[in-house]
Amino acid sequence: MRKSSSDLVLRSLYDLIDGLEDGARLPTVRELMRSFHVSQAAVQRAFGSLVAEGLVSSQVGRGTFVTRSGAMAQGALARAGKVLDSLLILSNASMNQRCVLVQNHIVEEMAAGGSKVVQMSYHNTGHLLDILGSLPRFDAAILQSHYENIPVRLLQLLQEKATALTVDGHTLSGVDIDRVGTDWEDALQLALKHLEGLGHREIGLVSLDTMAQPILSVRRAFERAARDRRDLRLHAPVPLKNVVHPSQNVGDALKEALAGLRRSDGMLPFTAVVLVGISDTFGVAQALGKLGIPVPEALSVYILGHRDVGAEHLDRFTMAGSSHRDAAEQLMSTIRNRLAAPATPPQIVYLPCSETIRGSTAAPH
Numbered sequence: 267m268r269k270s271s272s273d274l275v276l277r278s279l280y281d282l283i284d285g286l287e288d289g290a291r292l293p294t295v296r297e298l299m300r301s302f303h304v305s306q307a308a309v310q311r312a313f314g315s316l317v318a319e320g321l322v323s324s325q326v327g328r329g330t331f332v333t334r335s336g337a338m339a340q341g342a343l344a345r346a347g348k349v350l351d352s353l354l355i356l357s358n359a360s361m362n363q364r365c366v367l368v369q370n371h372i373v374e375e376m377a378a379g380g381s382k383v384v385q386m387s388y389h390n391t392g393h394l395l396d397i398l399g400s401l402p403r404f405d406a407a408i409l410q411s412h413y414e415n416i417p418v419r420l421l422q423l424l425q426e427k428a429t430a431l432t433v434d435g436h437t438l439s440g441v442d443i444d445r446v447g448t449d450w451e452d453a454l455q456l457a458l459k460h461l462e463g464l465g466h467r468e469i470g471l472v473s474l475d476t477m478a479q480p481i482l483s484v485r486r487a488f489e490r491a492a493r494d495r496r497d498l499r500l501h502a503p504v505p506l507k508n509v510v511h512p513s514q515n516v517g518d519a520l521k522e523a524l525a526g527l528r529r530s531d532g533m534l535p536f537t538a539v540v541l542v543g544i545s546d547t548f549g550v551a552q553a554l555g556k557l558g559i560p561v562p563e564a565l566s567v568y569i570l571g572h573r574d575v576g577a578e579h580l581d582r583f584t585m586a587g588s589s590h591r592d593a594a595e596q597l598m599s600t601i602r603n604r605l606a607a608p609a610t611p612p613q614i615v616y617l618p619c620s621e622t623i624r625g626s627t628a629a630p631h
Contacts, residue, residue, distance in 0.1 A: 271308035292330045352382045357410035359387040362545040363577040365410050371594035406430040406601045413478040430604035442612045446596045448588040449616040451487040453570045456586040456621045461538045464629045470536040474543040475505035484542045517549030537630040538566035545578050562628035573622045584627040588617035
C-alpha cells in the first residue's frame with residue numbers, strides 16, 4: 267500500500283525540520299525525488315505546503331532553507347500531525363472509470379494508515395439527503411461531481427457532517443468550498459495547437475449537452491478562438507442530445523449528430539474533431555465505424571479527458587487532460603491542508619494538463 271507521494275515527502279520533511287536549526291539547508295528537489303522515488307511535482311507540492319506554513323523559504327540558485335521560529339514550527343508541526351481517521355466519499359451511481367480509480371487510490375492510502383472510508387453512490391439526491399441525516403460525523407468528505415448540478419442543501423449537510431469538505435470537480439461556482447479539478451481550457455489549447463501543427467484548418471467540437479461549468483468553459487473558449495483565429499475555421503460546437511452521462515449512449519448520439527452534418531459527398535465539414543466530457547470512447551469508435559469514417563484518414567479525433575484512464579483512450583485516441591492519480595493525491599492534500607488550517611480561504615486547485623499522442627490524429631488528406 268502506498269501513501270500519497272507528496273504526503274510521504276511532506277511528513278518526512280516535517281520530521282527533518284523538527285530537528286534542524288533556523289537557516290539549515292534542506293535536500294534539493296532532485297535529491298528528494300531520488301530518495302523517495304517520486305515525481306518532481308510531488309516534491310514541489312510538499313515544498314509548497316512548507317512554504318505556506320512558514321517553515322521554509324526558497325532562494326533561487328541557492329536552495330530551500332528552514333526559516334521557522336520556535337513557536338511557529340511547533341504550531342505547524344502539531345497541525346500537520348492532525349489525524350485523518352474517517353473519510354466519506356460520495357459519487358453519482360453512474361460514475362465513470364476515472365471516478366472509480368480516484369476512489370481506489372484514496373481508499374488504498376487510507377487503509378494503509380488504518381483509517382476508515384465510507385463510499386456511497388446515489389441515484390436520487392433526495393434519498394441521499396435522508397440517508398446522510400442519520401450518518402455520524404466524519405473528519406472529511408469528498409463529493410465527486412463533474413457534469414451534474416449539486417443542490418445547495420446537499421453541500422450544507424455535508425459541511426455539517428464533515429470538518430473538511432472537498433469537491434472533486436469544478437462543477438460548482440460561487441460557493442466557498444475547496445475544489446480540485448482540471449483546467450479543460452488548457453487541455454483545449456493543447457488540442458488546437460496539435461491539430462493546427464498537423465495542418466488541420468477545419469476543426470469541430472463535440473460535447474455533452476449540459477450547462478455544467480467545465481463543458482461550458484470549453485465551449486466558450488472554443489467559440490472565442492473561432493472569433494480570434496482567422497487562420498482556422500472552428501465550427502459551431504455540436505452538443506450530443508439525450509446523453510445524460512458521459513459513459514452512456516454516446517455511440518448512437520454521436521452517430522446521429524455527425525450524420526446530420528455530412529455534406530452531399532458524404533464528408534464532414536471538418537477534418538478534425540475535439541471531444542470533451544465523453545468517457546465512452548468505445549461508443550465513439552463504434553459510431554465512426556458505422557458511419558464509415560476512418561480514423562485518422564478521414565477524420566482526426568482528439569479527446570479531452572484523463573490520460574491515465576484506459577476507457578477514455580483505448581490506447582488508440584490522442585488526448586490531453588489530467589491524471590486520476592494527480593487528482594487523488596491533490597484531493598487528499600487539500601483535505602489535510604483544510605484540517606490543519608480550517609480558517610484559511612477555500613482553495614480552487616487546477617490539476618496540470620499534458621498531452622499523449624496516439625494514432626487517432628494525423629495530417630489531413
